[in-house]
Amino acid sequence: MAVWVFAEEQEGAPATSALEMITKAREWGAPTVVYHGAADAIPTLGEYGATTVHHVTPGDTLAGAALAAAIEGVMADGNPQAILFGMLPTSRDVAGRLSARIGAPVLANAVDVRVGDRVEVVSEILGGTEQVVTAARGAAPAIVLVRPKAFPAEPGGGATPDVATIDLPDVGPAGRARIVESHVEHSEGPDLEKASLVVSGGRGMGDATKFEILDELARLLGGAVGATRAVVDAGWVPYSYQVGQTGKTVKPGVYIAAGISGAMQHLVGMKDSGKIIAINKDPEAPIFGVSDLGIVGDVHKVLPQLIEALKSR
Numbered sequence: 001m002a003v004w005v006f007a008e009e010q011e012g013a014p015a016t017s018a019l020e021m022i023t024k025a026r027e028w029g030a031p032t033v034v035y036h037g038a039a040d041a042i043p044t045l046g047e048y049g050a051t052t053v054h055h056v057t058p059g060d061t062l063a064g065a066a067l068a069a070a071i072e073g074v075m076a077d078g079n080p081q082a083i084l085f086g087m088l089p090t091s092r093d094v095a096g097r098l099s100a101r102i103g104a105p106v107l108a109n110a111v112d113v114r115v116g117d118r119v120e121v122v123s124e125i126l127g128g129t130e131q132v133v134t135a136a137r138g139a140a141p142a143i144v145l146v147r148p149k150a151f152p153a154e155p156g157g158g159a160t161p162d163v164a165t166i167d168l169p170d171v172g173p174a175g176r177a178r179i180v181e182s183h184v185e186h187s188e189g190p191d192l193e194k195a196s197l198v199v200s201g202g203r204g205m206g207d208a209t210k211f212e213i214l215d216e217l218a219r220l221l222g223g224a225v226g227a228t229r230a231v232v233d234a235g236w237v238p239y240s241y242q243v244g245q246t247g248k249t250v251k252p253g254v255y256i257a258a259g260i261s262g263a264m265q266h267l268v269g270m271k272d273s274g275k276i277i278a279i280n281k282d283p284e285a286p287i288f289g290v291s292d293l294g295i296v297g298d299v300h301k302v303l304p305q306l307i308e309a310l311k312s313r
């Protein structure tokens with residue numbers, strides 16, 4: 001049984017989601033990784049358990065089509081039963097193109113993967129209130145898109161992996177689009193997806209200026225600030241703050257939801273947080289259904305009191 005992982009880099013290091021998938025793949029033996037990233041990060045892949053790395057150095061082309069062709073080429077050697085991909089743009093591009101090349105379906109949004117006689121993928125529906133299990137049939141490998149934070153990333157103390165360099169094949173016009181610019185959005189304070197505490201604001205905060213109080217609270221608690229889509233759509237904070245189905249998935253130890261109703265699409269991005277504290281003036285707000293601690297009150301009264309109490313400690 002062989003399970004492969006497609007790993008891409010983010011800002012010069014393997015994406016966290018790739019390390020999560022490699023950690024999981026150790027359950028099924030020695031993971032083989034197809035890595036699209038800088039070579040000096042390969043020892044990190046070994047640390048998390050990769051024993052073989054097919055390495056592709058990124059260039060200035062949009063590599064999705066060529067990467068799919070390259071994976072099809074090396075697959076014959078390892079005969080993987082499943083290939084795990086993260087939800088990052090290049091990963092999704094490659095997964096779709098590989099699916100079209102080899103005639104295997106993409107099983108998306110996995111929060112768990114089981115590999116035995118067949119590959120089964122667990123995904124969530126109805127805002128995470130129900131789980132469905134989908135089994136792959138037909139041509140191997142099963143192509144699986146795994147949600148971020150589905151598994152913990154834990155180093156396994158592995159050795160440096162065997163590395164084989166792959167040159168990208170010529171795939172004609174589909175491989176000729178060039179990346180002319182890319183931007184990394186920088187923010188102050190801890191990274192939203194890695195923070196151990198997140199303070200998120202919703203439409204109940206009132207307007208953009210009121211987010212300053214969330215910044216202050218996050219600073220005092222050493223956390224990051226998040227938001228709902230309603231707030232992002234209103235232009236109060238950038239898209240990089242958005243938590244939820246079409247935003248980021250977070251799993252901090254503590255999640256504070258201020259003026260957030262608790263729509264399903266928001267809950268899927270934060271419901272697995274350790275402890276959820278909600279502040280909402282409506283006692284019937286759905287956010288209280290997932291909260292460990294609920295404060296029925298006005299955010300403009302509760303938050304200043306909380307900040308004052310923290311400052312006086």
Ligand SMILES: Cc1cc2nc3c(=O)[nH]c(=O)nc-3n(C[C@H](O)[C@H](O)[C@H](O)COP(=O)(O)OP(=O)(O)OC[C@H]3O[C@@H](n4cnc5c(N)ncnc54)[C@H](O)[C@@H]3O)c2cc1C
Binds near residue numbers: 227230247298300
């Ligand atoms: C395809 C799709 C994808 C989506 N993806 C996302 C996503 O990724 N993330 C996301 O968040 N949403 C997403 N949404 C939108 C989602 O459905 C909700 O519209 C959104 O989450 C609501 O945001 P909100 O809670 O800020 O606003 P509202 O639903 O308007 O809630 C505001 C809350 O604030 C409370 N309130 C008002 N004033 C105060 C006050 N002074 N003090 C305390 N409480 C107060 C109100 O009681 C209310 O509960 C998506 C929707 C669709 C259709």
